[in-house]
Amino acid sequence: MSDRAIDGAIWSDRDNRATAHRLATVHEAVLAGEMTPGRTSAAPRPVIGESWRRMQVSGVDPDRDRPQVPLSVAELERRRQMSPLAGVLPILGEQLLPAADAAQQIMVVTDAEGRVLWREGSAPVRRMADRLGFDKGADWTEDVVGTNAIGTALVAGRPVLVHSAEHFVRSHHQWTCAAAPLHDPRDGRLLGTVDLSGPAASFHPTTLSLVSVVARLAEGELRSRHHLSLERLRSSAAPLLARIGGRALAVDPSGWVVGVAGLTPPDRVALPKAPEAGPLWLPRYGMCALEPLPGGWLIRVGGRERDTGPSRVVLDVSGRDGSTVTVSGPAGSWSHELTPRHAELLFVLAAHPQGRSAAELARDLFGDDSRTVTVRAELSRLRRHLASVLAHRPYRFADGVEVELRLPPRPDRLLPQSSAPAVAAARLG
Structure with missing residues (x-):
């Protein structure tokens, strides 16, 4: 047996009880105000300390579980049927359930809102989980159950292990859990998490x-x-594109391009979240006509020009499952999922309507005004989708475009994965 290092902390295989005791000592010191999370060598790991600070700000009671309001049976079934994760449950089960059974743990799969959709594994451990309210339909976000692998991974946007007294709420100190986010490869959208949980005594550092x-x-x-669905759509769209006179694209429902006529093929086109057949204004091509295809859409580029330019932008950075920008105008609206860096950039521009220079944006994002090349490259990528609503010299939203910035209800939840100085300052109010 040997000690293992995880996320900057040493965990002892030889004496799990000693590890639990050390974590409990840190937990009590932080709650008693004798230690600030993340400020000393005996402090919790950074991901845990950041979560504890969120719990203290939001008023989560370490001595009392918040009552669960589980999903109804009908709603649970609806979410299961709608979840793309249903199709990969066999893979998750084949890979994790043998290890879960051997280690006296259970496998849990949640949606992006932290709701438990599926729970499988050891019957005795499931009964232990029942006593915590950790059952199908339960809400396992930080706001409800405090620091835990599922809820904290959803906020941090990366795999997280929470062991014993690293849980903020004391009733969970006899528990250990490890969770990883799952994303949709089509658009990067957060789909949920997969988690292994069980008694703290069953902890293993490789989980x-x-x-x-x-x-x-x-x-x-x-x-x-x-990729298979794209190939099927490409095969059915190719004969149609070959007969079309003029410019056109065939795309899947997420906007991934499978074929073009008369155009340089892009990788993807920004479509509305709920596209409908008919005239449509697209930021890259202007007025278009949208026609349904089996498994996708045909976009005919060009049409009668009118006052179709965008007039309103909604930048939504309020959720934990990603940020979006929605552009609206006389011809309708469309939404684009933002990368974390592009969300930071647009947030800064929305917060500074007068505009920012490349050097100012470099300082806002990196704390280093010399990183202008990186800033210009990111803005160039962003303008592929938003050229019509972004202006430069200085960089800003275009004149005449109304901008609405939707923020999370608590400032400390703003873009939780971001380390940009401008975002950190905004979290402090």
């Missing part, structure tokens, strides 16, 4: 690595299925 690897396998399966 987090196992869960992380299996999550990547599941995402790989989703990616393979997407």
Whole structure:
């Protein structure tokens, strides 16, 4: 047996009780105000300390579980049927359930809102989980159950292990859990998490690595299925595109391009979240006509020009499952899922309507005004989708475009994965 290092902390295989005792001592010191999370060598790991600070700000009671309001049976079934994760449950089960059974743990799969959709594994451990309210339909976000692998992974956007007294709420101190987020390879959208949980005594330092690897396998399966669907659409769209006079694109429902006529093929087109057949204004091509295809859409580029330019932008950075920008005008609206860096950039521009220079944006994002090349490259990528609503010299939203910035209800939840100085300052109000 040997000590293992995880996320910057040493965990003892030889004496799990000693590890639990050390974590409990840190937990009590932080709650008693004798230690600030993350400020001393005896403090909790950074991901845990950040979560504890969120719990203290939000008023989560470490001595009392918040009452669960589980999903109804009908709603649970609806979410299961709608979830793309249903298709990769066999992979998750094949890879994780043998290890879960051997280690006296259970496998849990949640949606992006932290709701438990599926729970499988050891019957005795399931009964233990029942006493915590950790059952199908339960809400396992930080706001409800405090620091835990599922809820904290959803906020941090990366795999997280929470062991024993690293849980903020004391009733969970006899528990250990490791969770990894799962994303849709088509658009990067957060789909949920996969988690292994069980009694703290069943802790093993390789659990987090196992869960992380299996999550990547599941995402790989989703990616393979997407590629197959693109090939089917490409085969059916090719004869149609060959007969079209003029410019056109064939795309799947997420906007991934499978064929073009008269155009340089892009990788993807920004479509509305709920596209409908008919006239449509697209930021890259102007007025278009949208026609349904089996498994996708035909976009005919060009049409009668009118006052179709965008007039309103909604930048939504209020959720934990990603950020979006929605552009609206006389011809309708469309939404685009933002990368974390592009969400930071647009947030800064929305907060500074007068505009920012490349050097100012470099300081806002990196704390280093010399990183202008990186800023210009990111803005160039962003303008592929938003050229019509972004202006430069200085960089800003275009004149005449109304901008609405939707923020989270609590400032400390703003873009939780971001380390940009401008975002950190905004979290402080």
